[in-house]
Amino acid sequence: MAITTQQLIQWKQQGRSIVALTAWDYAIAQLIDAAGVDLILVGDSMAVVLGYETTLPITLDEMIYHAKSVRRGVKRALVVVDLPFLTYQESLQQAMHSAGRVLKETGAQAVKLEGGYPAIAETIARLVQAGIPVMGHVGLTPQSVHQLGLRQQGKTQEASERILQEAIALEQAGVFSLVLEHIPADLAMQITQKLSIPTIGIGAGTHCDGQVLVTSDVLGLTEKHPPFAKVYTNLRETITKAVQDYAVEVRDRKFP
Numbered sequence: 001m002a003i004t005t006q007q008l009i010q011w012k013q014q015g016r017s018i019v020a021l022t023a024w025d026y027a028i029a030q031l032i033d034a035a036g037v038d039l040i041l042v043g044d045s046m047a048v049v050l051g052y053e054t055t056l057p058i059t060l061d062e063m064i065y066h067a068k069s070v071r072r073g074v075k076r077a078l079v080v081v082d083l084p085f086l087t088y089q090e091s092l093q094q095a096m097h098s099a100g101r102v103l104k105e106t107g108a109q110a111v112k113l114e115g116g117y118p119a120i121a122e123t124i125a126r127l128v129q130a131g132i133p134v135m136g137h138v139g140l141t142p143q144s145v146h147q148l149g150l151r152q153q154g155k156t157q158e159a160s161e162r163i164l165q166e167a168i169a170l171e172q173a174g175v176f177s178l179v180l181e182h183i184p185a186d187l188a189m190q191i192t193q194k195l196s197i198p199t200i201g202i203g204a205g206t207h208c209d210g211q212v213l214v215t216s217d218v219l220g221l222t223e224k225h226p227p228f229a230k231v232y233t234n235l236r237e238t239i240t241k242a243v244q245d246y247a248v249e250v251r252d253r254k255f256p
């Protein structure tokens with residue numbers, strides 16, 4: 001049975017933790033869905049597997065192309081797609097057009113937008129009213145890397161209060177879930193207790209209603225040491241070894 005946004009909200013009430021990972025193509029999506037992940041995010045962090053330094057260059061067309069391939073691999077998980085940088089901030093019309101394209105063209109069930117400031121909360125409220133399920137994202141918002149850097153957010157009393165207020169505004173705008181990225185664990189706990197919708201943490205401690213990680217980090221595919229992930233397996237080593245073995249056998253005429 002396919003997972004719904006309502007189900008994730010119920011799981012929070014039941015204290016069942018939500019398991020989320022990112023995906024960027026059919027093969028990865030098919031594997032992680034079959035392995036039992038609850039929510040699959042087609043994250044703009046796929047920039048890393050495409051060789052970019054930041055998430056900023058990713059386009060809406062690229063997100064849609066990858067999301068279509070992810071969607072074909074998923075039977076059970078809820079599929080959420082990041083709206084990339086400057087495909088929703090310009091105006092409500094732009095956000096509606098971008099989110100509408102994602103839902104119509106990819107078959108994904110929801111979109112995610114970064115930020116909790118008043119204009120974004122207003123945009124999200126209108127998307128939700130139009131029937132588009134929206135996930136929020138506060139704390140470190142990597143699309144603002146040139147303003148924020150990649151540092152932990154919410155470290156002062158004032159910053160922490162602002163993030164809490166953003167989270168409340170997003171819940172009121174109608175998000176079905178909220179990503180908390182790179183904020184202190186006690187702030188994440190406070191937000192999680194305050195909201196009725198599930199919080200999904202990344203670098204935000206253990207008190208969230210679920211966790212999300214970048215799949216290439218978890219699998220040990222990312223070149224740089226990943227910021228928040230536990231590296232559960234080292235696919236870089238596995239792939240290097242397999243390719244070297246293959247090369248030796250071809251050169252020694254042992255294969256085929």
Ligand SMILES: Nc1nc(=O)c2c([nH]1)NC[C@@H]1CN(c3ccc(C(=O)N[C@@H](CCC(=O)O)C(=O)O)cc3)CN21
Pocket residue numbers: 045048055140142149150151152182214216217222226227228
């Ligand atoms: N592969 C991957 N994994 C991620 O988790 C991820 C991405 N890519 N791309 C988008 C953002 C960027 N992320 C990052 C990347 C680095 C730090 C980091 O190293 N932070 C340091 C400070 C670095 C600095 O100030 O320059 C820290 O100690 O907080 C944090 C989040 C998280 N997201």
Ligand SMILES: CC(C)C(=O)C(=O)O
Pocket residue numbers: 022041042043044045046082179181202212213214
């Ligand atoms: C890390 C998650 C929350 C994300 O936004 C992404 O992968 O792009």
Ligand SMILES: [Mg+2]
Pocket residue numbers: 043044045055082
């Ligand atoms: Mg993202």
